[in-house]
Every structure is written in structure tokens, then in C-alpha cells.
Amino acid sequence: MRTQVAIIGAGPAGLLLGALLHRSGIDAVIVEQRSADYVLGRIRAGVLEQTTVDLLEQAGVGERVHAEGLRHDGTELAFGGGLHRIDFNALTGRHVMVYGQTEVTRDLMAARSQAALPTWYEAEHVAIADYQSAHPRVTFEKDGVRHQIECDFIAGCDGFHGVCRASVPPAAITAYEKVYPFGWLGVLADVPPATEELVYASHERGFALCSQRSRTRSRYYVQCASDDDVARWSDDAFWDELRRRLPDEVAERVVTGPSIEKSIAPLRSFVAEPMRFGSLFLAGDAAHIVPPTGAKGLNLAAADVGYLAQAMREHYGERSDAGIQAYSQRCLSRIWKAERFSWWFTSLMHRFPEAGEFGARIQRAELDYLVGSKAASTALAENYVGLPLA
Ligand code: FAD
Numbered sequence: 001m002r003t004q005v006a007i008i009g010a011g012p013a014g015l016l017l018g019a020l021l022h023r024s025g026i027d028a029v030i031v032e033q034r035s036a037d038y039v040l041g042r043i044r045a046g047v048l049e050q051t052t053v054d055l056l057e058q059a060g061v062g063e064r065v066h067a068e069g070l071r072h073d074g075t076e077l078a079f080g081g082g083l084h085r086i087d088f089n090a091l092t093g094r095h096v097m098v099y100g101q102t103e104v105t106r107d108l109m110a111a112r113s114q115a116a117l118p119t120w121y122e123a124e125h126v127a128i129a130d131y132q133s134a135h136p137r138v139t140f141e142k143d144g145v146r147h148q149i150e151c152d153f154i155a156g157c158d159g160f161h162g163v164c165r166a167s168v169p170p171a172a173i174t175a176y177e178k179v180y181p182f183g184w185l186g187v188l189a190d191v192p193p194a195t196e197e198l199v200y201a202s203h204e205r206g207f208a209l210c211s212q213r214s215r216t217r218s219r220y221y222v223q224c225a226s227d228d229d230v231a232r233w234s235d236d237a238f239w240d241e242l243r244r245r246l247p248d249e250v251a252e253r254v255v256t257g258p259s260i261e262k263s264i265a266p267l268r269s270f271v272a273e274p275m276r277f278g279s280l281f282l283a284g285d286a287a288h289i290v291p292p293t294g295a296k297g298l299n300l301a302a303a304d305v306g307y308l309a310q311a312m313r314e315h316y317g318e319r320s321d322a323g324i325q326a327y328s329q330r331c332l333s334r335i336w337k338a339e340r341f342s343w344w345f346t347s348l349m350h351r352f353p354e355a356g357e358f359g360a361r362i363q364r365a366e367l368d369y370l371v372g373s374k375a376a377s378t379a380l381a382e383n384y385v386g387l388p389l390a
């Protein structure tokens, strides 16, 4: 096979890149190691920045997010038994959209199959070669048959555990990492959300988050130990723990029901630099991870592929490699700001076992300052709704 861009990974980064390139008349093939159903079954992000929604529109899949997404103009911070609203719209003129990663993925997959664009699911032994040259290759096996793709560029959209970053010699890449001493236990349930907007709760028993996917589907999280086992958590134990961490006025409105998904996610900050190696570009979780507190992971992945699609358009359309040269630096300057925000919001809202009572008092003072100061609230709002694309 021959194509212009070989995309590894059919998560949101790979699928969105494929759609943006298609719109620009650039050929791409996607190679994914899992099945489409498996990719759709992973329950992850729920909050989209306006810039992400804009990119979905550009990719031709903006219709359903506008029809079914829930526009949120603010969020609630809960601490000390009370609720404190951060009004994004009043502070920044912007909002976010609640629309699940599953739905983004579904829309992109549907558009891709409608346009009959090539996607190889359940590809085994995916490998990349010659990416330092102008003729890189991707090889894989499907149903026991070996395939090779010759291309101009490889987009490594294969997530944190993918093959692309792992194929770069360690000496060529610098990784910056922080692992947090806790995880998030998440439950998805077909019950109406307790509140209109998301609630980020700081409590002495640990962090909790009330999120949602629709008016009839809720997503809740509680901070748990890093080595906790999801099998230890019955639905009842989860609902009890969640309610204990919420202010009474929210706890009494939590509607419980059987979980349709329950899992534990570790929390990590990670950045690999640079993001381009010759003809290989890393994008999304393949290059960086943020703890989910700021709801930035999917949005960063979308921004990366927005820059990459633009670089490809300049290369093929205008015969300019300026966008290719600038790709890594452009992405990283925005990524580090999102890393900082996600680290800060995580540090503010979670219980850190080693920080003790002094640490807890400092967090409380910062929360009081945050909700009492327009400057501080604006800084939170501006980062949460998403910094502008450079
Ligand atoms: P992925 O979604 O990981 O996709 C990578 C794809 O590559 C996968 O399909 C994988 O199967 C495939 N792959 C891997 N290895 C290979 C290989 N060798 N060959 C071929 N294919 C391969 N982000 C937000 O913006 N907002 C939120 O509210 C939010 N909440 C989150 C909540 C949780 C609990 C978690 C875990 C994450 C959350 N995130 C959130 C983060 C977000 O889900 C990720 O940042 C996003 O999925 C990144 O997309 P991606 O396409 O880069 O990577």
C-alpha cells in the first residue's frame, strides 16, 4: 500500500487527524491494534473545549456535538460543606461542551466509514521503519497476512503505551514525568446527574467529581489509593463514599443505580520532547499525559492534530515545510501550559497522604482565595475553557 500519511492508532487523535486530512484532500491510512468496538467501549473524557468543537466542525463531524452536547457555562467547586460557582462565561466569554469521548469517536468512525476511508482494525505486530528518511514504512499483520504501507509521514497517535514513541532511541527523546500517589475510581450509570454543572469536590476523605454524559447518564469519580482494586468496590460502597465527600445539598440529590462501567485510572503527568523525529510525528497521549482533573487530555490531543493537519496542508498545498519545522515547538508551548494547569488543579483538590494537616490548611486557604478573588477565578476559568491556539 502507498499513502501520504500513515496514522497509527484510531483513538480521538488518529481519527480526527484522518478526518482533517481527508477534508484537505490528503490521503491517509489508519492502523489500529484493537477492534472498533473495543475502542468505543473505553469510557474516558467528557468535556470538550470550544477549540476542540471547532476542529470537529472543520473535520465535518460537528453536527451531533451541537445537537446533543450540553453547553456548560460554569462549574462548581465544593469544599467546607459549601458550593462555589466559577462562571466561565462571565469571566472569559467562553464555555465548554459536555460530550463523551465515546460519542466523538463514534461520530468520527461513522464519517470515516461513510467516506470509505481505509482503517485497519485488529492489526497485529505494528511496526514503523525508516522514519528518519523521506520514505518511512509501517508494517503489520492482519489475519495472518503481512502488510506494508509506504508513506511520506507517520503520525504516532497510538496513546501512552503505543509503538511509535517506543521506537525512538532513548537518547533522542527526553521524558518528564510525575506520578501521583493516588488514582480515580470512576463509575458510569444511567441515572440523571445530581447537578446541572460539574462539581469538583475537595474533602478530607479525598477528591470527588460529579460529571455527566447526558441528562440521563452520569459519570462520577472518587480519589482512591494507587494500588486499590476495583473488585473491592461494590456499587453501594462507591455511592456511599461519593456522597460522604459531597456537600449535603448535592449528596441528597445523587440518584444511585447499577454501574454500567467501573474502573480505576492512575494519575500521571508526562511530556516527551521533542514531538517530531524526521518524518515521524507524535500526537496526543503518545507524547503527553495529564491527570484528568483539568479535563485537558482529549483537548490537547485534538489541538496537536489540528497543528499537524495544518502542517500537512502547508507541505502538500503550499510546498512549505514551515509548519512541519514548527510542529513540536508549537504543540509543546501549549502542552506545558495545560500540564501546569492540570498539575495545579490536581494538587489543589486532592488529599496528599504526605502533606499532613499543614498541606490541607494551605489548600483550604487557596480555595477560599480562589472563589473570593476575581483574578484567581479568571485564571482557573481561562485555563479550563482552554487557552487559545497559537
Ligand atoms: P488514545 O485514546 O489512547 O488512542 C490511542 C489508540 O492507539 C488506541 O485506540 C490504541 O488501541 C491504539 N494503539 C496503541 N498501540 C498501538 C499499536 N502498537 N498499533 C496500533 N494502534 C495502537 N481528556 C479530556 O480532554 N477531558 C476529560 O474530561 C478527560 N477525562 C478522562 C477521564 C479518564 C478516566 C481518563 C483515563 C482519561 C481522560 N481524559 C480526558 C484523557 C483522554 O481520554 C485522552 O487524553 C485521550 O484518549 C487521548 O487520545 P489519543 O487518541 O491520543 O490516545
Ligand code: PHB
Pocket (backbone or CB within 6 Å): 044, 045, 046, 047, 198, 211, 212, 219, 292, 293, 294, 295
Ligand atoms: C468525565 O466526565 O469523565 C470528566 C469530566 C471532567 C474531568 C475529568 C473527567 O475533569
